[in-house]
Amino acid sequence: MSKKEPPGQEAFDKLLAWLDADRDKAAERYEQIYFRIVRTYTAKGCWEAEDVADETFNVVASRTDELIGTYHGDPALYFYGVAKNIYKEWLKKNKYPPPPPIIDNSKIELRCHCLEKCLQELNPDEAKMVLQYYEGEKQARIANRKKLAAELGISLNALRIRICHLLTRLRPCIEECLKHLDG
Amino acid sequence: MALSNHDQAQIREYLLGKLNESEQEKIEERLMVEDELFDELEASKDELVEEYCAGELDKAERRWFEQHFLASPEGRERHAFVLAMDCLQQTRVPVLPEPVVAVEPERTLFQRLWDFLRTQPLWVVTATAAVLLIGTASLMLLRPGPPQHSLALTLHTSTTERAPGEPQYPKVRLTPDISELRISLQLNPYTRAGVTYLVELDDRANKRPIKSIAQDEDSLTVAIPAAELHPGLYSITLSVVTSEGEKRRVPGNYIFEIIN
Numbered sequence: 001m002s003k004k005e006p007p008g009q010e011a012f013d014k015l016l017a018w019l020d021a022d023r024d025k026a027a028e029r030y031e032q033i034y035f036r037i038v039r040t041y042t043a044k045g046c047w048e049a050e051d052v053a054d055e056t057f058n059v060v061a062s063r064t065d066e067l068i069g070t071y072h073g074d075p076a077l078y079f080y081g082v083a084k085n086i087y088k089e090w091l092k093k094n095k096y097p098p099p100p101p102i103i104d105n106s107k108i109e110l111r112c113h114c115l116e117k118c119l120q121e122l123n124p125d126e127a128k129m130v131l132q133y134y135e136g137e138k139q140a141r142i143a144n145r146k147k148l149a150a151e152l153g154i155s156l157n158a159l160r161i162r163i164c165h166l167l168t169r170l171r172p173c174i175e176e177c178l179k180h181l182d183g
Numbered sequence: 184m185a186l187s188n189h190d191q192a193q194i195r196e197y198l199l200g201k202l203n204e205s206e207q208e209k210i211e212e213r214l215m216v217e218d219e220l221f222d223e224l225e226a227s228k229d230e231l232v233e234e235y236c237a238g239e240l241d242k243a244e245r246r247w248f249e250q251h252f253l254a255s256p257e258g259r260e261r262h263a264f265v266l267a268m269d270c271l272q273q274t275r276v277p278v279l280p281e282p283v284v285a286v287e288p289e290r291t292l293f294q295r296l297w298d299f300l301r302t303q304p305l306w307v308v309t310a311t312a313a314v315l316l317i318g319t320a321s322l323m324l325l326r327p328g329p330p331q332h333s334l335a336l337t338l339h340t341s342t343t344e345r346a347p348g349e350p351q352y353p354k355v356r357l358t359p360d361i362s363e364l365r366i367s368l369q370l371n372p373y374t375r376a377g378v379t380y381l382v383e384l385d386d387r388a389n390k391r392p393i394k395s396i397a398q399d400e401d402s403l404t405v406a407i408p409a410a411e412l413h414p415g416l417y418s419i420t421l422s423v424v425t426s427e428g429e430k431r432r433v434p435g436n437y438i439f440e441i442i443n
Contacts (some may be wrong), residue, residue, distance in 0.1 A: 036221060040214050043198055043224060045251025076215040111267035133270045165227040
């Protein structure tokens with residue numbers, strides 16, 4: 001992947017202005033697009049998705065002047081177009097898939113401890129919901145989730161998404177806790 | 184716009200490498216601008232990791248998933264999360280039905296005394312009345328000077344027992360006028376209302392059961408006679424005894440220190 005220089009302050013300001021006239025909203029949009037690029041390319045197996053996203057933003061920032069006058073449409077789609085090409089370039093250099101993941105079992109207990117601790121930082125109803133969602137195995141777990149959704153008066157799909165959002169809040173806490181234990 | 188079943192199926196296929204390049208690009212474009220579809224991607228990642236851990240993916244899917252999503256730092260983190268959740272579920276208190284116990288309404292001392300006297304001959308009634316009079320007089324004469332008090336304390340579970348560094352816990356000084364320490368144990372997400380817990384006090388040398396005197400949705404109260412508490416660190420643990428007689432510890436400890 002050829003590296004583009006990170007944008008200077010002026011180019012960065014122009015990039016934000018292109019995303020939204022309101023600087024706060026522009027910053028939110030910036031983070032959202034960055035996050036989606038990382039998560040999408042991770043899903044495809046790119047283990048350096050943050051590098052792809054960084055490079056994408058550097059390239060787009062270097063083109064903001066021309067984009068402001070010529071590009072019409074959702075900026076996120078332009079970012080995606082650039083990211084796609086950068087990913088293809090990355091893929092050429094990383095043809096061989098990596099070996100299967102190795103899980104260090106000794107770390108699981110630590111993670112379990114951190115999960116326990118971080119659940120206490122959610123409100124009690126949310127923590128209970130997460131724990132109940134993961135109760136049981138196989139068919140019993142599926143039946144349990146349907147029951148939980150019915151108790152909450154929401155669809156199973158809405159429950160899945162609610163849990164997904166709760167886990168998104170839990171994860172940084174767990175990583176922080178693990179860093180603390182390692183340090 | 185609500186997601187269709189087709190969208191959900193496509194996201195799953197996308198994660199398992201079953202879409203052609205053009206289909207992948209269409210999905211990726213939508214992921215950049217559609218919030219619901221992006222949420223679906225995130226939820227599906229967790230579900231596929233669960234299926235991977237449960238051995239529910241077929242051989243080709245398993246291989247693809249290992250070499251793509253699970254090869255990324257995010258994939259490894261989600262894999263470890265599911266294993267940690269399984270680990271936590273194994274130590275967690277199961278949901279037990281509330282035991283149904285037939286309880287007779289408690290009778291007052293007066294009611295019990297009256298029932299007793301109704302069935303006794305006259306000389307027993309006279310003797311009992313005499314004993315009661317003497318007993319009441321003795322109590323009035325021997326009553327100690329200053330009143331005795333309970334000291335109330337509220338504790339939350341501490342997970343510091345396994346964490347490095349100095350743990351934080353309340354320090355309690357018991358003055359001579361305190362006859363007992365009443366501790367309100369705040370229940371955590373692993374505990375459930377309606378379950379009877381076995382409460383144990385650990386002074387690092389011995390562990391012994393203590394009685395709970397009250398329980399509501401959020402807390403459980405125990406009373407420990409002050410005479411049984413000496414300076415030092417104490418830990419209270421909760422366990423639940425399953426219908427098979429198995430004792431299961433509730434994660435977390437309630438720690439406090441008695442100081443001079």
